[in-house]
Amino acid sequence: xxxxxxxFHDLVIIQPSVLxxxxxxxxxxxxxxxxxxxxxxxxxxxxxxxxxxxxxxRGLHYQNPPFAQAKLMRVLEGEILDVVVDLRKESPTYxxxxxxxxxxxxxxxxxxxxxxxxxxxxxxxTATVLYKCDQFYNKASEGGIRFDDPALxxxxxxxxxxxxxxxxxxxxxxxxxxxSGF
Numbered sequence: 001x002x003x004x005x006x007x008f009h010d011l012v013i014i015q016p017s018v019l020x021x022x023x024x025x026x027x028x029x030x031x032x033x034x035x036x037x038x039x040x041x042x043x044x045x046x047x048x049x050x051x052x053x054x055x056x057x058r059g060l061h062y063q064n065p066p067f068a069q070a071k072l073m074r075v076l077e078g079e080i081l082d083v084v085v086d087l088r089k090e091s092p093t094y095x096x097x098x099x100x101x102x103x104x105x106x107x108x109x110x111x112x113x114x115x116x117x118x119x120x121x122x123x124x125x126t127a128t129v130l131y132k133c134d135q136f137y138n139k140a141s142e143g144g145i146r147f148d149d150p151a152l153x154x155x156x157x158x159x160x161x162x163x164x165x166x167x168x169x170x171x172x173x174x175x176x177x178x179x180s181g182f
Contacts, residue, residue, distance in 0.1 A: 011084065013100060027107065030072065032044075045133065045134060055159070055164050059169065060118060060119040065181045067135050068114040068141075073120075077126065077127060079104070080120040080122055082100050083119050085097045085116060087115050088182045146169075
């Protein structure tokens with residue numbers, strides 16, 4: 001397993017070591033000891049899985065402290081564009097976004113620390129996404145930012161006019177009007 005840093009503090013890309021042979025492949029998707037060696041010490045308590053079709057856009061979501069969630073994202077089937085926005089007011093990358101393609105083929109994972117809004121768009125025909133959270137879902141602490149906020153100028157890799165977006169996500173506030181506790 002290799003850990004690749006990003007310009008965003010504590011936001012890292014994890015590339016597992018894949019063993020392949022005539023039968024297929026094997027890789028260790030998660031090992032808390034290995035991550036701790038890199039200073040990434042999380043106690044994941046919940047796994048979430050979603051299935052979506054091409055053109056679906058989910059996000060941008062977050063939970064406020066004390067229920068903020070770190071997430072370990074990966075794709076079991078298909079391909080997504082995973083996007084995060086830094087909400088940490090004291091961060092040099094505050095208000096900036098980062099995007100990466102995660103797929104069943106590339107097997108990359110994105111470890112998202114507390115203080116980020118998160119979302120993804122589906123680039124393949126369908127996609128199954130699995131992610132770990134280090135805090136249980138708490139409806140009262142949830143927040144979000146509009147996926148199409150012009151100030152963020154995120155290229156989701158899909159036609160936003162034809163995107164499948166939930167009613168809830170369509171009415172989220174702009175970044176400047178969001179009320180995150182970070």
